Amino acid sequence: MRNENCTELKTLTAETTINVRFGETDAMGVVWHGNYLKYFEDAREAFGLVHNMAYLDFYNAGYFTPIVKSEVDYKSPIHYGEKARIIARLLYSPAAKIIFEYEIFNLNTNRISATGKTIQIFLNAASRELEINKPDFYKAWEKSAGLL
Amino acid sequence: MRNENCTELKTLTAETTINVRFGETDAMGVVWHGNYLKYFEDAREAFGLVHNMAYLDFYNAGYFTPIVKSEVDYKSPIHYGEKARIIARLLYSPAAKIIFEYEIFNLNTNRISATGKTIQIFLNAASRELEINKPDFYKAWEKSAGLL
Amino acid sequence: MRNENCTELKTLTAETTINVRFGETDAMGVVWHGNYLKYFEDAREAFGLVHNMAYLDFYNAGYFTPIVKSEVDYKSPIHYGEKARIIARLLYSPAAKIIFEYEIFNLNTNRISATGKTIQIFLNAASRELEINKPDFYKAWEKSAGLL
Amino acid sequence: MRNENCTELKTLTAETTINVRFGETDAMGVVWHGNYLKYFEDAREAFGLVHNMAYLDFYNAGYFTPIVKSEVDYKSPIHYGEKARIIARLLYSPAAKIIFEYEIFNLNTNRISATGKTIQIFLNAASRELEINKPDFYKAWEKSAGLL
Numbered sequence: 316m317r318n319e320n321c322t323e324l325k326t327l328t329a330e331t332t333i334n335v336r337f338g339e340t341d342a343m344g345v346v347w348h349g350n351y352l353k354y355f356e357d358a359r360e361a362f363g364l365v366h367n368m369a370y371l372d373f374y375n376a377g378y379f380t381p382i383v384k385s386e387v388d389y390k391s392p393i394h395y396g397e398k399a400r401i402i403a404r405l406l407y408s409p410a411a412k413i414i415f416e417y418e419i420f421n422l423n424t425n426r427i428s429a430t431g432k433t434i435q436i437f438l439n440a441a442s443r444e445l446e447i448n449k450p451d452f453y454k455a456w457e458k459s460a461g462l463l
Numbered sequence: 464m465r466n467e468n469c470t471e472l473k474t475l476t477a478e479t480t481i482n483v484r485f486g487e488t489d490a491m492g493v494v495w496h497g498n499y500l501k502y503f504e505d506a507r508e509a510f511g512l513v514h515n516m517a518y519l520d521f522y523n524a525g526y527f528t529p530i531v532k533s534e535v536d537y538k539s540p541i542h543y544g545e546k547a548r549i550i551a552r553l554l555y556s557p558a559a560k561i562i563f564e565y566e567i568f569n570l571n572t573n574r575i576s577a578t579g580k581t582i583q584i585f586l587n588a589a590s591r592e593l594e595i596n597k598p599d600f601y602k603a604w605e606k607s608a609g610l611l
Numbered sequence: 612m613r614n615e616n617c618t619e620l621k622t623l624t625a626e627t628t629i630n631v632r633f634g635e636t637d638a639m640g641v642v643w644h645g646n647y648l649k650y651f652e653d654a655r656e657a658f659g660l661v662h663n664m665a666y667l668d669f670y671n672a673g674y675f676t677p678i679v680k681s682e683v684d685y686k687s688p689i690h691y692g693e694k695a696r697i698i699a700r701l702l703y704s705p706a707a708k709i710i711f712e713y714e715i716f717n718l719n720t721n722r723i724s725a726t727g728k729t730i731q732i733f734l735n736a737a738s739r740e741l742e743i744n745k746p747d748f749y750k751a752w753e754k755s756a757g758l759l
Numbered sequence: 760m761r762n763e764n765c766t767e768l769k770t771l772t773a774e775t776t777i778n779v780r781f782g783e784t785d786a787m788g789v790v791w792h793g794n795y796l797k798y799f800e801d802a803r804e805a806f807g808l809v810h811n812m813a814y815l816d817f818y819n820a821g822y823f824t825p826i827v828k829s830e831v832d833y834k835s836p837i838h839y840g841e842k843a844r845i846i847a848r849l850l851y852s853p854a855a856k857i858i859f860e861y862e863i864f865n866l867n868t869n870r871i872s873a874t875g876k877t878i879q880i881f882l883n884a885a886s887r888e889l890e891i892n893k894p895d896f897y898k899a900w901e902k903s904a905g906l907l
Contacts, residue, residue, distance in 0.1 A: 343823055343825065348796065348825070348826045348829060349793055349794075349796035349797055349800075352792065352793035352796065379787055381787065381792070381833065381836070382792045382833060383832065383834075384830075384831065384832050384833065385792060385829075385830070385831045385833075386829070386830045387828065387830075388827065388828050389825065389827045389828065389829075390827075392825070
């Protein structure tokens with residue numbers, strides 16, 4: 316329920332659980348740091364399915380949404396054989412940007428493994444030009460999803 | 464030099480040298496087995512540049528050449544910090560196939576690390592249909608390269 | 612049920628379902644061929660969990676089981692957004708080898724995407740020496756699993 | 760030449776050039792964003808070789824140096840078949856941290872493709888405990904490299 320006097324914007328979340336693949340570890344015996352961006356991608360996928368705004372929905376509407384910024388803070392390692400929960404939280408942005416924050420939680424150690432953030436922009440799939448304004452289909456979705 | 468009485472078909476080779484990336488190793492401390500297919504790809508790239516038949520040449524002629532078969536025999540590991548030479552050898556095929564054999568040589572241990580093979584086919588890039596016959600541009604290249 | 616007069620050896624299977632990650636596709640818009648070895652790995656993981664012989668069980672018994680041979684036959688592509696089922700079937704081997712056959716089934720197209728095979732050997736984790744004979748713990752497991 | 764009156768700290772740089780692998784692209788036809796962290800790793804490798812402080816030097820001194828933070832700002836895409844130069848710049852840090860800044864330059868388009876940053880810490884390889892202070896071998900190297 317939204318409080319009319321509350322100025323905080325709503326966020327939407329989704330989560331997914333992954334098993335660490337052997338090929339995702341490195342010679343230190345833990346998940347290679349670059350693979351956390353794959354886990355973030357997994358959580359965005361889960362988000363798209365749950366909230367009806369998947370990558371293919373963007374694509375079918377004529378847009379690519381490439382990542383223009385990524386940040387990861389690594390807190391504790393994930394080993395082979397461990398499971399992790401990845402949570403993605405969409406933040407409302409007035410600009411034509413898609414901003415996600417992430418949390419990776421090691422389910423075996425009960426510790427936060429990493430936090431992070433990505434920013435995506437809207438690119439016209441045909442012209443590959445940047446969209447300065449949010450596309451209408453996306454604004455309609457933000458409203459229906461209660462993000463506005 | 465080709466012997467006119469020799470029935471053996473000519474092969475073409477190319478090679479490249481790679482440094483093992485830390486992110487390519489796994490928790491056993493050696494290159495993860497799936498990454499050998501990346502090294503094969505590196506050698507095909509080198510082949511394309513040396514012999515003027517790169518992936519983009521296929522693409523510009525209207526073809527994709529997806530891999531339909533891969534085989535790798537792993538002989539000895541490659542560790543982080545080691546260098547390896549990857550050799551690709553194109554075998555002549557009368558069919559509309561591109562057949563490469565590979566050898567990966569660990570330059571630090573002086574041992575063969577792996578051998579392998581890939582088979583590619585010709586796909587019409589527009590229709591994504593299989594080409595039963597070798598495209599003319601490729602037959603012309605085979606001739607000019609002395610492969611026939 | 613095993614027929615006492617039947618000379619065919621039993622096989623054990625396990626399966627898992629994967630969602631194709633965007634980062635697993637390539638510029639042809641389909642899963643990059645090298646990633647199929649990751650999917651095979653996913654199926655081996657599932658096998659290990661279902662049949663109580665996971666990678667960590669080998670490790671805790673003092674063995675690594677590196678892959679010495681891999682084969683993949685690519686039949687039809689998997690696109691981003693599609694789901695695939697990967698089935699791993701363990702074949703009985705009298706030698707000190709672990710032989711798996713695989714089938715990848717595209718759940719969106721209802722077509723077989725790939726078949727494949729891997730062979731693993733037993734390596735003493737401490738000495739990194741090849742084990743000529745099957746370790747006792749593995750023979751015991753084969754018996755209890757009904758593979759013999 | 761160092762100006763005695765100058766309070767700016769010296770930085771050390773190294774660079775490497777990479778060819779984009781086909782398997783590093785994604786279905787948008789450009790390098791998948793997670794692979795930029797591999798390119799950063801390539802530049803750190805080059806740095807280690809040029810400045811005699813490679814990953815194995817840390818390891819042989821008894822330390823792992825895991826990444827605790829990564830940031831990437833993506834400016835323009837890199838396509839298959841393009842070459843890129845990756846520059847790593849080590850910043851002096853008074854704390855027990857290794858801070859690199861990166862620039863990826865697309866040699867085909869003459870545009871900056873990305874900038875980024877990583878922070879590494881010192882971990883005792885045996886105990887996996889965090890080192891609060893810079894190890895002596897590293898301080899000696901900083902001095903000899905003129906970073907102090």
